[in-house]
Amino acid sequence: MQVGSRRCIVNPVSGDGEHADYVERLMRARGFAVEETQGAGDAVEFGRTAGADGVSEVAVCGGDGTINEVLRGLHDADHLDEVTLSVVPAGTANLLAGTIGVTDLQHGVEVADTGETRSVDVGVADGEPFLVSCIAGLPADASVATSGDLKGRFGTLAFLITGTQEALEFDGLDLSIEAVGEEGPFTWSGEATCLLVGNARKFVERGGQADMEDGLLDVAIVERMPAGNLVAEAIGHRLLARDTEGVTHVRARDVSIDGHGDPVTFSRDGELAEHETLDVSVAERTLDLRVGPSYEPNPT
Ligand SMILES: Nc1ncnc2c1ncn2[C@@H]1O[C@H](COP(=O)(O)OP(=O)(O)OP(=O)(O)O)[C@@H](O)[C@H]1O
Numbered sequence: 001m002q003v004g005s006r007r008c009i010v011n012p013v014s015g016d017g018e019h020a021d022y023v024e025r026l027m028r029a030r031g032f033a034v035e036e037t038q039g040a041g042d043a044v045e046f047g048r049t050a051g052a053d054g055v056s057e058v059a060v061c062g063g064d065g066t067i068n069e070v071l072r073g074l075h076d077a078d079h080l081d082e083v084t085l086s087v088v089p090a091g092t093a094n095l096l097a098g099t100i101g102v103t104d105l106q107h108g109v110e111v112a113d114t115g116e117t118r119s120v121d122v123g124v125a126d127g128e129p130f131l132v133s134c135i136a137g138l139p140a141d142a143s144v145a146t147s148g149d150l151k152g153r154f155g156t157l158a159f160l161i162t163g164t165q166e167a168l169e170f171d172g173l174d175l176s177i178e179a180v181g182e183e184g185p186f187t188w189s190g191e192a193t194c195l196l197v198g199n200a201r202k203f204v205e206r207g208g209q210a211d212m213e214d215g216l217l218d219v220a221i222v223e224r225m226p227a228g229n230l231v232a233e234a235i236g237h238r239l240l241a242r243d244t245e246g247v248t249h250v251r252a253r254d255v256s257i258d259g260h261g262d263p264v265t266f267s268r269d270g271e272l273a274e275h276e277t278l279d280v281s282v283a284e285r286t287l288d289l290r291v292g293p294s295y296e297p298n299p300t
Contacts, residue, residue, distance in 0.1 A: 007055045008032040008112070009046045009070055011062030011090070019090040019105055023061045026106075027088070030113045032059055037066070047073020050083070057084045059112040061105075063091015064132065068269040071122075075129045080122060080283070086112035086290035095132050096269070099200045099209045101292025115290035118297065120212040122283045123199040123268075126275060130268040131287075133201050134280055136257070137173050137194025137222070172224035174260050179252035182216060186250050191224035197255060197280050202299075204249045209299050215284035216251040223247070255280040 008027040012020035024034045037043050043062070047070035050058050060070045067087060074080050088108030089097035102108050102115075123130045175195060177188040196203045202210035202218040210218045223246035256279050257264070263274040 005053070005055045006030070006032040006057040006059070007046075007050050008034045008059040008061060008088070009037065009043055009050075009066070010034060011037045011043060011066040014062035014066055014090045015092050015094075019061065023088055023090065023105055023109065026109045027059060027061070027112070030109065032057075032112070037062075041069065043069035044073040044076070046070065047075075048077045050074065051077020051079030054079075055083065057086070057112075059086045059088055059108075061088035061090050061108070063089070064093060064095050064270045065091070067096055068130065068271050071129050071131060071269075075122075080129065081286045084117055084288040084290060086115065088112055096200060099132065100212075100289065101294035103292065107292065111290050111292050115292065116295070117288045118213065118291050118295065119285040120287055120289045121199055121215055122286045123197070123217060123280060124283055125197075125266065125268050125280045126273070126278055128268060128271075128273075129283075130271075131200050131289075132269050133196060133198045133203075134266055134268045134278075135194065135196045136175075136264050136266045137192055173264055174262065175221075175264070176258040176260065177219075177221065177255065179219065179250065179255040182251040186252055188221055188248055193222045193224050195257065196220040196222075199282070204247065209296055211297075211299055212289075213285055213297060214251075215282050216253055217255060217280065217282055219250050219252050219255060221248040253282050 010020055010024060020036065027034055035046050037046070043066050047058070051074045058070060058074065060067045074083055087097045087102055088105055089102055090105060097108065102111050123134060125134045172191045172193055173195070175190070175192050177195070179186045198210050198218040200210060200212050202208065203220040225246055256277070258277045261276060263276055265272055265274050266278060
Protein backbone atom coordinates (compact mmCIF):
# COMPACT_ATOMS: atom_id res chain seq x y z
CA MET A 1 0.00 0.00 0.00
CA GLN A 2 1.49 3.34 -1.06
CA VAL A 3 -0.71 5.96 0.51
CA GLY A 4 -0.20 9.44 -0.93
CA SER A 5 1.61 8.17 -3.99
CA ARG A 6 1.37 9.68 -7.47
CA ARG A 7 1.64 7.70 -10.67
CA CYS A 8 1.53 8.82 -14.32
CA ILE A 9 0.64 6.34 -17.06
CA VAL A 10 1.97 7.49 -20.44
CA ASN A 11 1.02 6.13 -23.87
CA PRO A 12 4.04 7.21 -25.94
CA VAL A 13 2.30 6.65 -29.30
CA SER A 14 -0.95 8.58 -28.70
CA GLY A 15 -1.53 11.45 -31.13
CA ASP A 16 1.67 12.46 -32.93
CA GLY A 17 3.77 10.39 -30.50
CA GLU A 18 6.14 13.23 -29.60
CA HIS A 19 5.07 14.01 -26.07
CA ALA A 20 6.54 11.24 -23.91
CA ASP A 21 9.98 12.61 -22.96
CA TYR A 22 8.68 16.12 -22.36
CA VAL A 23 5.72 15.04 -20.21
CA GLU A 24 7.66 12.41 -18.27
CA ARG A 25 10.30 14.95 -17.27
CA LEU A 26 7.66 17.43 -16.07
CA MET A 27 5.64 14.78 -14.23
CA ARG A 28 8.66 13.30 -12.44
CA ALA A 29 9.56 16.80 -11.27
CA ARG A 30 6.07 16.95 -9.70
CA GLY A 31 6.52 13.69 -7.81
CA PHE A 32 4.80 11.28 -10.22
CA ALA A 33 6.32 7.86 -10.86
CA VAL A 34 6.05 7.26 -14.62
CA GLU A 35 4.99 4.09 -16.45
CA GLU A 36 5.01 3.80 -20.25
CA THR A 37 2.68 1.50 -22.17
CA GLN A 38 4.15 -0.77 -24.81
CA GLY A 39 0.95 -1.87 -26.51
CA ALA A 40 -2.83 -2.15 -26.38
CA GLY A 41 -4.14 -3.26 -22.99
CA ASP A 42 -1.07 -2.22 -20.98
CA ALA A 43 -2.88 0.80 -19.57
CA VAL A 44 -5.67 -1.46 -18.24
CA GLU A 45 -3.06 -3.49 -16.41
CA PHE A 46 -1.29 -0.37 -15.09
CA GLY A 47 -4.66 0.97 -13.87
CA ARG A 48 -5.39 -2.34 -12.14
CA THR A 49 -1.98 -2.38 -10.46
CA ALA A 50 -2.31 1.26 -9.37
CA GLY A 51 -5.64 0.28 -7.78
CA ALA A 52 -4.20 -2.80 -6.09
CA ASP A 53 -1.27 -0.72 -4.78
CA GLY A 54 -3.67 1.88 -3.36
CA VAL A 55 -2.13 4.74 -5.37
CA SER A 56 -3.98 7.95 -4.52
CA GLU A 57 -3.33 10.00 -7.68
CA VAL A 58 -3.22 8.66 -11.22
CA ALA A 59 -2.48 10.91 -14.19
CA VAL A 60 -3.05 9.58 -17.70
CA CYS A 61 -1.03 10.98 -20.58
CA GLY A 62 -2.60 9.86 -23.85
CA GLY A 63 -5.84 10.06 -25.79
CA ASP A 64 -9.35 9.02 -24.86
CA GLY A 65 -8.56 5.35 -25.59
CA THR A 66 -5.76 5.30 -23.04
CA ILE A 67 -7.86 7.11 -20.44
CA ASN A 68 -10.59 4.51 -20.92
CA GLU A 69 -8.09 1.67 -20.48
CA VAL A 70 -6.83 3.13 -17.18
CA LEU A 71 -10.40 3.74 -16.04
CA ARG A 72 -11.25 0.08 -16.70
CA GLY A 73 -8.23 -1.08 -14.74
CA LEU A 74 -9.08 1.13 -11.76
CA HIS A 75 -12.68 -0.09 -11.95
CA ASP A 76 -11.52 -3.74 -12.02
CA ALA A 77 -9.47 -3.06 -8.89
CA ASP A 78 -12.51 -1.42 -7.24
CA HIS A 79 -10.44 1.72 -6.75
CA LEU A 80 -12.42 4.32 -8.76
CA ASP A 81 -13.90 5.90 -5.67
CA GLU A 82 -10.55 6.15 -3.93
CA VAL A 83 -8.34 7.69 -6.58
CA THR A 84 -7.88 11.19 -7.97
CA LEU A 85 -7.60 11.00 -11.75
CA SER A 86 -6.12 13.60 -14.07
CA VAL A 87 -5.57 13.89 -17.80
CA VAL A 88 -2.56 15.14 -19.74
CA PRO A 89 -3.96 15.27 -23.28
CA ALA A 90 -1.72 13.70 -25.93
CA GLY A 91 -4.26 11.99 -28.22
CA THR A 92 -5.89 12.98 -31.48
CA ALA A 93 -9.31 14.18 -30.39
CA ASN A 94 -8.84 14.50 -26.59
CA LEU A 95 -12.56 14.68 -26.01
CA LEU A 96 -12.47 14.28 -22.24
CA ALA A 97 -9.70 16.83 -21.74
CA GLY A 98 -11.46 19.35 -24.01
CA THR A 99 -14.69 18.82 -22.11
CA ILE A 100 -13.23 19.35 -18.64
CA GLY A 101 -11.18 22.41 -19.56
CA VAL A 102 -7.71 20.90 -19.95
CA THR A 103 -6.24 22.57 -23.02
CA ASP A 104 -2.83 21.08 -23.83
CA LEU A 105 0.09 19.03 -22.51
CA GLN A 106 1.59 21.71 -20.33
CA HIS A 107 -1.77 22.73 -18.94
CA GLY A 108 -2.55 19.06 -18.29
CA VAL A 109 0.65 18.75 -16.23
CA GLU A 110 -0.30 21.81 -14.16
CA VAL A 111 -3.86 20.58 -13.61
CA ALA A 112 -2.58 17.10 -12.66
CA ASP A 113 -0.35 18.73 -10.05
CA THR A 114 -2.56 21.40 -8.51
CA GLY A 115 -5.89 21.53 -10.39
CA GLU A 116 -9.25 21.66 -8.66
CA THR A 117 -10.74 18.26 -7.85
CA ARG A 118 -14.43 17.56 -8.56
CA SER A 119 -16.35 14.45 -7.69
CA VAL A 120 -17.91 13.35 -11.00
CA ASP A 121 -20.31 10.70 -12.27
CA VAL A 122 -19.00 7.61 -14.04
CA GLY A 123 -21.16 5.98 -16.72
CA VAL A 124 -21.33 2.19 -16.63
CA ALA A 125 -22.31 0.19 -19.73
CA ASP A 126 -22.52 -3.59 -19.43
CA GLY A 127 -20.43 -3.35 -16.27
CA GLU A 128 -17.65 -1.31 -17.96
CA PRO A 129 -16.99 2.33 -17.05
CA PHE A 130 -16.94 5.38 -19.34
CA LEU A 131 -16.55 9.09 -18.74
CA VAL A 132 -17.40 10.86 -21.98
CA SER A 133 -20.09 8.95 -23.85
CA CYS A 134 -21.49 5.67 -25.04
CA ILE A 135 -22.77 5.96 -28.60
CA ALA A 136 -24.27 3.72 -31.24
CA GLY A 137 -25.02 4.34 -34.87
CA LEU A 138 -23.43 6.74 -37.22
CA PRO A 139 -20.73 8.42 -35.09
CA ALA A 140 -19.64 5.06 -33.65
CA ASP A 141 -19.44 3.51 -37.10
CA ALA A 142 -17.66 6.52 -38.46
CA SER A 143 -14.98 6.20 -35.82
CA VAL A 144 -14.46 2.55 -36.84
CA ALA A 145 -14.09 3.58 -40.44
CA THR A 146 -11.58 6.28 -39.63
CA SER A 147 -8.25 4.76 -40.50
CA GLY A 148 -5.23 5.47 -38.34
CA ASP A 149 -3.52 6.99 -41.33
CA LEU A 150 -6.32 9.41 -42.09
CA LYS A 151 -6.61 10.25 -38.41
CA GLY A 152 -2.88 10.92 -38.21
CA ARG A 153 -2.97 13.30 -41.18
CA PHE A 154 -6.17 15.17 -40.57
CA GLY A 155 -6.85 14.74 -36.84
CA THR A 156 -10.43 15.42 -35.79
CA LEU A 157 -11.39 16.43 -39.32
CA ALA A 158 -11.07 12.76 -40.30
CA PHE A 159 -14.12 11.95 -38.20
CA LEU A 160 -16.08 14.49 -40.17
CA ILE A 161 -14.88 13.26 -43.57
CA THR A 162 -15.62 9.60 -42.91
CA GLY A 163 -18.80 10.60 -41.09
CA THR A 164 -20.15 12.13 -44.27
CA GLN A 165 -19.11 9.15 -46.39
CA GLU A 166 -20.70 6.75 -43.93
CA ALA A 167 -23.91 8.78 -43.76
CA LEU A 168 -24.58 7.97 -47.39
CA GLU A 169 -24.47 4.23 -46.71
CA PHE A 170 -25.80 3.81 -43.17
CA ASP A 171 -28.93 1.69 -42.74
CA GLY A 172 -30.12 2.77 -39.31
CA LEU A 173 -30.71 0.88 -36.08
CA ASP A 174 -33.93 -0.79 -35.00
CA LEU A 175 -34.04 0.07 -31.28
CA SER A 176 -36.26 0.05 -28.23
CA ILE A 177 -35.10 2.23 -25.36
CA GLU A 178 -36.40 2.35 -21.79
CA ALA A 179 -35.04 4.67 -19.15
CA VAL A 180 -35.73 6.28 -15.82
CA GLY A 181 -36.05 9.86 -17.05
CA GLU A 182 -35.60 13.02 -15.02
CA GLU A 183 -39.36 13.50 -15.25
CA GLY A 184 -40.49 9.87 -15.02
CA PRO A 185 -40.29 6.70 -17.08
CA PHE A 186 -39.20 7.14 -20.69
CA THR A 187 -39.62 4.78 -23.64
CA TRP A 188 -38.74 5.13 -27.32
CA SER A 189 -38.98 2.66 -30.15
CA GLY A 190 -38.16 2.99 -33.82
CA GLU A 191 -35.44 3.33 -36.46
CA ALA A 192 -32.55 5.48 -35.30
CA THR A 193 -29.60 6.98 -37.11
CA CYS A 194 -27.78 7.17 -33.82
CA LEU A 195 -28.14 6.98 -30.08
CA LEU A 196 -25.90 9.24 -28.04
CA VAL A 197 -25.60 8.69 -24.30
CA GLY A 198 -23.38 11.35 -22.76
CA ASN A 199 -21.91 11.61 -19.29
CA ALA A 200 -19.32 14.38 -19.71
CA ARG A 201 -20.75 15.54 -23.04
CA LYS A 202 -24.16 16.60 -24.14
CA PHE A 203 -25.19 16.52 -27.73
CA VAL A 204 -28.15 18.84 -27.98
CA GLU A 205 -28.38 22.61 -28.04
CA ARG A 206 -24.84 23.94 -28.23
CA GLY A 207 -23.41 20.61 -27.13
CA GLY A 208 -20.30 20.77 -24.97
CA GLN A 209 -19.87 19.84 -21.36
CA ALA A 210 -22.78 18.15 -19.62
CA ASP A 211 -23.45 18.29 -15.89
CA MET A 212 -21.07 15.59 -14.66
CA GLU A 213 -22.29 15.75 -11.08
CA ASP A 214 -26.06 15.24 -11.45
CA GLY A 215 -26.30 11.45 -11.55
CA LEU A 216 -27.92 11.70 -14.98
CA LEU A 217 -26.97 10.78 -18.54
CA ASP A 218 -27.77 13.06 -21.48
CA VAL A 219 -29.55 10.84 -24.00
CA ALA A 220 -30.15 12.00 -27.58
CA ILE A 221 -31.87 9.82 -30.15
CA VAL A 222 -31.69 10.86 -33.78
CA GLU A 223 -34.45 9.20 -35.81
CA ARG A 224 -33.52 7.68 -39.07
CA MET A 225 -33.79 10.23 -41.84
CA PRO A 226 -32.75 10.11 -45.48
CA ALA A 227 -28.97 10.38 -45.86
CA GLY A 228 -29.23 13.54 -47.97
CA ASN A 229 -31.16 15.31 -45.21
CA LEU A 230 -28.77 14.02 -42.59
CA VAL A 231 -25.73 15.45 -44.32
CA ALA A 232 -27.50 18.73 -44.98
CA GLU A 233 -28.55 18.96 -41.32
CA ALA A 234 -25.07 18.11 -40.09
CA ILE A 235 -23.44 20.62 -42.40
CA GLY A 236 -25.86 23.26 -41.19
CA HIS A 237 -24.90 22.30 -37.59
CA ARG A 238 -28.61 22.03 -36.88
CA LEU A 239 -28.84 18.31 -36.31
CA LEU A 240 -28.92 18.40 -32.55
CA ALA A 241 -30.60 21.70 -31.92
CA ARG A 242 -33.29 21.05 -29.35
CA ASP A 243 -36.16 21.78 -31.70
CA THR A 244 -34.93 19.68 -34.63
CA GLU A 245 -37.68 17.37 -35.82
CA GLY A 246 -36.70 13.74 -35.32
CA VAL A 247 -34.34 14.34 -32.39
CA THR A 248 -35.47 13.21 -28.93
CA HIS A 249 -33.58 14.37 -25.88
CA VAL A 250 -33.97 13.18 -22.32
CA ARG A 251 -31.87 13.28 -19.15
CA ALA A 252 -32.07 9.89 -17.56
CA ARG A 253 -30.46 7.17 -15.49
CA ASP A 254 -30.63 3.42 -16.05
CA VAL A 255 -31.03 3.34 -19.82
CA SER A 256 -31.84 -0.08 -21.35
CA ILE A 257 -31.31 -0.52 -25.08
CA ASP A 258 -32.65 -3.44 -27.09
CA GLY A 259 -31.50 -4.03 -30.69
CA HIS A 260 -34.21 -6.64 -31.33
CA GLY A 261 -31.81 -9.51 -31.89
CA ASP A 262 -29.38 -7.55 -34.07
CA PRO A 263 -25.94 -6.79 -32.66
CA VAL A 264 -25.43 -3.05 -32.27
CA THR A 265 -21.93 -1.58 -32.19
CA PHE A 266 -21.41 0.78 -29.27
CA SER A 267 -18.43 3.04 -28.76
CA ARG A 268 -17.73 3.48 -25.06
CA ASP A 269 -15.27 6.41 -24.99
CA GLY A 270 -13.95 5.03 -28.30
CA GLU A 271 -13.79 1.41 -27.11
CA LEU A 272 -15.97 -0.66 -29.45
CA ALA A 273 -18.18 -3.58 -28.49
CA GLU A 274 -21.26 -5.25 -29.96
CA HIS A 275 -24.37 -5.86 -27.87
CA GLU A 276 -27.86 -7.08 -28.68
CA THR A 277 -29.04 -5.47 -25.47
CA LEU A 278 -27.19 -2.99 -23.29
CA ASP A 279 -27.85 -1.49 -19.85
CA VAL A 280 -26.27 1.87 -19.14
CA SER A 281 -26.29 3.31 -15.63
CA VAL A 282 -24.51 6.00 -13.64
CA ALA A 283 -22.31 5.68 -10.58
CA GLU A 284 -23.09 9.09 -9.13
CA ARG A 285 -20.15 11.29 -8.06
CA THR A 286 -17.86 8.31 -7.78
CA LEU A 287 -14.59 9.60 -9.21
CA ASP A 288 -12.43 12.51 -8.09
CA LEU A 289 -11.24 14.20 -11.28
CA ARG A 290 -8.88 17.16 -11.60
CA VAL A 291 -10.43 19.76 -13.89
CA GLY A 292 -9.32 22.94 -15.65
CA PRO A 293 -10.59 26.44 -14.76
CA SER A 294 -13.27 26.44 -17.50
CA TYR A 295 -14.97 23.31 -16.13
CA GLU A 296 -18.58 24.15 -15.22
CA PRO A 297 -20.02 22.37 -12.16
CA ASN A 298 -23.53 23.40 -13.27
CA PRO A 299 -23.57 24.00 -17.04
CA THR A 300 -26.84 25.44 -18.34
N1 LIG B 1 3.34 1.54 -26.94
C1 LIG B 1 2.25 1.36 -27.71
N2 LIG B 1 2.37 1.02 -29.02
C2 LIG B 1 1.27 0.89 -29.81
N3 LIG B 1 0.00 1.06 -29.37
C3 LIG B 1 -0.18 1.40 -28.09
C4 LIG B 1 0.93 1.56 -27.19
N4 LIG B 1 0.44 1.88 -25.97
C5 LIG B 1 -0.92 1.92 -26.09
N5 LIG B 1 -1.30 1.64 -27.36
C6 LIG B 1 -2.66 1.69 -27.92
O1 LIG B 1 -2.80 2.95 -28.60
C7 LIG B 1 -4.18 3.19 -28.81
C8 LIG B 1 -4.50 4.67 -29.06
O2 LIG B 1 -4.31 5.42 -27.95
P1 LIG B 1 -5.07 6.79 -27.60
O3 LIG B 1 -6.53 6.65 -27.64
O4 LIG B 1 -4.46 7.23 -26.33
O5 LIG B 1 -4.58 7.80 -28.70
P2 LIG B 1 -5.23 8.40 -29.98
O6 LIG B 1 -6.01 7.36 -30.72
O7 LIG B 1 -4.14 9.10 -30.71
O8 LIG B 1 -6.19 9.52 -29.37
P3 LIG B 1 -7.78 9.75 -29.27
O9 LIG B 1 -8.37 8.52 -28.64
O10 LIG B 1 -7.93 10.97 -28.39
O11 LIG B 1 -8.25 9.98 -30.65
C9 LIG B 1 -4.87 2.57 -27.62
O12 LIG B 1 -5.87 1.70 -28.11
C10 LIG B 1 -3.76 1.77 -26.91
O13 LIG B 1 -4.19 0.47 -26.57
